[in-house]
Amino acid sequence: MNLLFTIRKEMFERKQQLLTSFLTILLGITAIVSINTITHSSQTAVKQELERLGANVLILPRDATVQSYYAADLESGELPESYVNQLSNSGIHGMDNLSPKLSASMNIQGQSFILTGILPKNEMRSKVFWQGGGTNLFGATEQPSQECLTVDLPLGGSAKPKQRIIDDLEKDQVFIGNEAASILNLSQGSTLELKGQTFTVASVLPSSGTVDDTRIFAHLHKVQELLNKPGTINVIEVVGCCQKIFEGLVPKINALLPLAKVMTIGHVVKTQIRTNQMMEKTSWAFISLIILVGGSGIANYMYSNVNERKKEIGTLMALGAGSGFILKLFFIKALFLGLAGGVGGYITGTALAVFLGPYIANIPVTPLPSLMGLALLISVGIALLATFLPARRAAKVDPCIAFKEI
Amino acid sequence: MILSMIDATVEYRLNNQSVKALDDVTLAMESGEFLAVVGPSGSGKSTLLQALGGMLSPISGEVFIDGTSLYDLSCDKRAEFRRLRLGFVFQTFNLIGYLTAQQNVQVPMMLNGDSTDDQLKRSEYLLEKVGLADRMLHKPAELSSGQQQRVALARTLANDPHIIFADEPTGALDPETGLQVMSFLNDLNQEGRTIVMVTHDPKAAAMASRCIRLVNGKIESLNQTQANPVKFPAE
Incomplete structure (x- = not known):
């Protein structure tokens, strides 16, 4: 017989007590994990909603203004396309997507339209493209990174062609804005002549109520060829991590591209930061509360567990058990219960969140493997701490005091 | 002299008031003695036993066993001393409920x-010695009080202690079983072990070689022997 045998015997001979202690920890951790998982998914859902706000950093020619950008005024200067690679290779963190564009005014059938060149593959890196009417019409949205708000490339518009089409966008294809399509009487599959070259309409974009409704989108390199401006762009739209913007992303880009003007779209960034902060605070409030409630339950149980064994502690000490033995006797049990309750609580809490989350919060809930560490830290930490205090007190006094007063 | 207590005082705090459970007690025992401690309830008998056995620190005074000052030792050293030299028998047996009789006896050796x-x-x-060879795998709850006390006696002997402290060992037993337990203690004394026993039972006290009476934390009378048993006044 040894210490481990004694612990195992105590635990498994008193199955009801074992079950109660396990369930106490399990339920505490289940509550922590499930609420945390649902809260996290809610945060993610809010972040995804914020994606619709579009790009939040613009890189424009030095002489351009925001007004000229929104008005698609194309006479305010140009940037080399090589800036895109320069940015990509710069190692500057916080740029979730880069979208270079070259726009030019074009007269078709007596009407003025804007032809905008885009890089479809660059767009596809961020998956989400355009959305229309508040609904993602074409493809799934990629999960944003967890550390900050990530907004996928909107291409200055609000309508998204489906990924399949973007993937396949050939140099002889175009997307066409809703209003332009209506004026020119075009639909998907129609052909359109631009500067003597024929293009097929790959998709008509949903109405957005912006300048995009009168735009025609084609491959950037094709537009450069048509306009005879190889290697030239007039804007890079950047989806920047708002936290990184807050921490000085713009000056870093400015330093890298001295000939460009870098500016944030203030209301977008402000909204993103404000919403992020609000969600983070709410989340912490929830987590703190549930840790307090779940943790108190576990602590109370473990404390009582030592307390109700004071006669046994006193007897063992009378028989010659040292403080180390007494501490180990309770610590190993607490460790075992903490680990089992932590793992079990994580699995149960995650399952509950995934199955009940969509009904309760009306959002898809995905498991958070990183919560396993938190679950174990809380369950083992609280179990050990709640055991340590009374066990240490018992182990440091005379056996007779232990009998009476733990 | 194997055991001595010099000017020991033990106090308890009760409702913010200190109560002297032992008041300046001095006592000495020779090796192989069988001492019975009697006295009314609350007189400090158990406290005396616990203080002598290194289980309860006096606020003043000293306790020596084999020349070692018990309360100059750290808690852990004192625990080691108890494990190697002393044995305890409790009135309520204090067996560990989830262990079998044999495992309970194994505890001090573990x-x-x-x-x-x-x-x-x-x-x-040891379990054969106390007549429980056929009960080794039984849990305490499956044993009678007398059997439990015999398991406790076997456990006391596990590390072959020189001194045995017994706190009302027959207090929870019927007279016949009590007699059986006393007989075991007597045998252990005959083997040369020193025994200190707290009891309310005159018959049990009569088996000791010396008896002291404690009243209000002080030793009131000494030197009664088997030949001249102590008289129990009405408590």
């Missing part, structure tokens, strides 16, 4: 770091 083989052999021997 604490001593003895091998499992040695633990098993000695626990079997």
Whole structure:
């Protein structure tokens, strides 16, 4: 017989007590994990909603203004396309997507339209493209990174062609804005002549109520060829991590591209930061509360567990058990219960969140493997701490005091 | 002299008031003595036993066993001293409920770091000695009070203690079983072990070689022997 045998015997001979202690920890951790998982998914859902706000950093020619950008005024200067690679290779963190564009005014059938060149593959890196009417019409949205708000490339518009089409966008294809399509009487599959070259309409974009409704989108390199401006762009739209913007992303880009003007779209960034902060605070409030409630339950149980064994502690000490033995006797049990309750609580809490989350919060809930560490830290930490205090007190006094007063 | 207590005082705090459970007690015992401690309830008998056995620190005074000042030792050293030299018998047996009789007897040997083989052999021997060879695998709850006390006696003997402290060992037993337990204690004394026993039972006290009476934390009378048993006044 040894210490481990004694612990195992105590635990498994008193199955009801074992079950109660396990369930106490399990339920505490289940509550922590499930609420945390649902809260996290809610945060993610809010972040995804914020994606619709579009790009939040613009890189424009030095002489351009925001007004000229929104008005698609194309006479305010140009940037080399090589800036895109320069940015990509710069190692500057916080740029979730880069979208270079070259726009030019074009007269078709007596009407003025804007032809905008885009890089479809660059767009596809961020998956989400355009959305229309508040609904993602074409493809799934990629999960944003967890550390900050990530907004996928909107291409200055609000309508998204489906990924399949973007993937396949050939140099002889175009997307066409809703209003332009209506004026020119075009639909998907129609052909359109631009500067003597024929293009097929790959998709008509949903109405957005912006300048995009009168735009025609084609491959950037094709537009450069048509306009005879190889290697030239007039804007890079950047989806920047708002936290990184807050921490000085713009000056870093400015330093890298001295000939460009870098500016944030203030209301977008402000909204993103404000919403992020609000969600983070709410989340912490929830987590703190549930840790307090779940943790108190576990602590109370473990404390009582030592307390109700004071006669046994006193007897063992009378028989010659040292403080180390007494501490180990309770610590190993607490460790075992903490680990089992932590793992079990994580699995149960995650399952509950995934199955009940969509009904309760009306959002898809995905498991958070990183919560396993938190679950174990809380369950083992609280179990050990709640055991340590009374066990240490018992182990440091005379056996007779232990009998009476733990 | 194997055991001595010099000017020991033990106080308890009760409702913010200190109560003297032992008041400046001095006592000495020779090796092989069988001392019975009697006295009314609340007189400090158990406190005396606990203080002598290194289980309760006096606020003043000293306790020596084999020349070692018990309360100059750290808690852990004192625990080691108890494990190697002393044995305890409790009124309510204090067996560990989730262990079998044999495992209960193994506990002191386990604490001593003895091998499992040695633990098993000695626990079997001791349980046979107290007449419980056929009850080794029973849990305390499956044993009668007398059997439980005999398991406790076997456990006391596990590390072959020189001194045994027994706190009302017959208090929870019927007279016949009590007599049986006293007979065991007597045998242990005959083997040369020193025994200190707290009791309310005149018959049990009569088996001791010396008896002291404690009243209000002070030793009131000494020197009664088997030949001249102590008289129990109405308590």
